[in-house]
Amino acid sequence: STAATAKSEGQGSTLTREELVREGDPTNNVSDAIFTRLGMQLHNRPNHPLSILKNVIYSYFDERCPKMFNKFDNLSPIVSTKMNFDEVLVPADHVSRSYNDTYYIDQETVLRCHTSAHQAEMLRGGNTHFLVTGDVYRRDSIDATHYPVFHQMEGVRLFTRADWEAAGMDGIAMAEKDLKETLEGLAQRLFGSVEMRWVDTYFPFTDPSFELEIFFQGEWLEVLGCGVMEQQILVNCGRPDDKAWAFGLGLERLAMVLFDIPDIRLFWTDDERFTGQYPPCFKDISFWISDSFTENNLCEVVRAAAGDLAEEVKLIDEFTNKQGMTSHCYRIAYRSMDRSLTDEEINRIQEAVRKDVEGKLKVTLR
Ligand code: FA5
Ligand code: MG
Structure with a gap:
């Protein structure tokens, strides 16, 4: 059996490297340094900047949307390759599947590289408005705004035919319009007036797809990816008649702008402003x-x-x-x-x- 089937409900924090990795498994590329990050739950620590930010975003959605977004912030980061890639339509030959880009515990089990890994299970669970927050893992470059472990918040909202007919629009146009308004409203709530721009991009799981960039420390910083959900995902999850938008935002990137944090490594230090203990x-x-x-x-x-x-x-x-x-x-x-x-x-x-x-x-x- 694989580590994915052995994973516990909730965070993987209770599982050690010894329990997760078969001795000498050549398909494991998770280093000890990364294992020590599992279960740290920075986003759930009271007073940690990531948790403060998470709660501000929650309030924004609660105030903006009459229907409550269901919130999940304790899903295990240890997921199957099926969840992380297949169910969000990542092609078999996509670079993100490589051992160079993703942390594999074994051949069928990874440390999620994005919170999009939970889209399908949430949709199948009947959620039509939801936010998933958690730690994600990537073998990525090293600089002030990149770190191998960071936090994302995924947001998904479904629309039914009644929604777009009431708006006099087609479903995809309505989803795109609501998505941009929602995220611009969020940026405004977080930063007041800040210079931002939309950039067209590609994701396997959305079409059209966009990134939002914010001007920070003299450069354009990419803070989130989003788009109109690929219809095939909705079909596969038993929602063929609906439309949806989805976004995935980088919590550290937003927190750096919001709290003037100059380097992403600071989120992991024992500085009391970050552990919030005192x-x-x-x-x-x-x-x-x-x-x-x-x-x-x-x-x-x-x-x-x-x-x-x-x-x-x-x-x-x-x-x-x-x-x-x-x-x-x-x-x-x-x-x-x-x-x-x-x-x-x-x-x-x-x-x-x-x-x-x-x-x-x-x-x-x-
Ligand atoms: C994704 O991860 C998509 N899953 C987002 C998405 C969800 C798109 C739903 C469409 C629909 P991307 O790889 O661009 O996209 O990462 C999203 C955000 O995570 C980035 O905008 C950035 O804010 C943050 N991010 C990415 N890599 C790092 C890193 N190494 N360190 C810190 N933050 C990062
Ligand atoms: Mg990107």
Whole structure:
């Protein structure tokens, strides 16, 4: 039997390399470094940028679409070649099937190279609106925006004849229009105004097919692929009369733009901003400034009192009263990289900050 049949429900995290790989199997090309990534579930860790992003996208779909999208974020990344390739019509000679591009556990079992691997099983399960989020694996190039393990979110929405007749359109045109509007709306929700462009492309499982690119760090960055689902997939899954759109977006790429993360490797570091284990604590301080007040001087005071526990000092409010006095309110974020801070400790630091702000910066606390 193959590893695919041995795989457990949910993540493959409980299975070790020894359990998955037949000793000396020449068809296995999954290295130990990759095995250690299995089951890490970054996208399900509270406060991890990928999980924050996932939830923002979920809310967008929940608000936009009257019919709920069913959400799946715990499907095993260990899938059959049938799911990963055949069921989404990837031709037998397509490069993505090669040992050079894909991680094979054995001849019939791979680490999914895209979340599209779950399209057919979800459709057969009767889902008409769904989002699948998970880790995907590729033997890919190395640079700041590519990593052998990353995360995708797949979205699929079906339309029935009644839908496109009500819109006075044909089904494919309606699916394409709704797809682009939906994804442009998502980009707007995530980034406000951002420079983006649609690029025509090819996928075996959609026609027409598009990629959305966003301008980031001086270059066009491809953030998702999408299109109108090939009718053959719907036919094979018992939905011959419907039309559908599908997209697959790269969560790291979007999170890098959204959270200003310069390198994709940072998602895997133990930096607490990424594991989210140690929460920040916020304290506000308001005062009437003097002529000589500068923000850098304030930061020096905060640094002197808090050291590296000060994560951010941010002006959140300012106004000038009738007498011409200007008030500033700053929010200070305190966070340790290696432990949870106690209230007592933060209050003591904040008291010291207040005292020095008043004594050294010649401002009047409010
Ligand atoms: C796909 O994976 C298609 N399955 C997407 C799709 C789904 C198209 C449904 C149509 C319908 P692609 O290989 O282009 O397409 O990857 C999709 C996104 O994943 C890319 O736009 C990019 O954001 C991200 N991505 C791809 N390779 C990497 C990588 N090595 N590291 C980080 N992100 C990546
Ligand atoms: Mg591509």
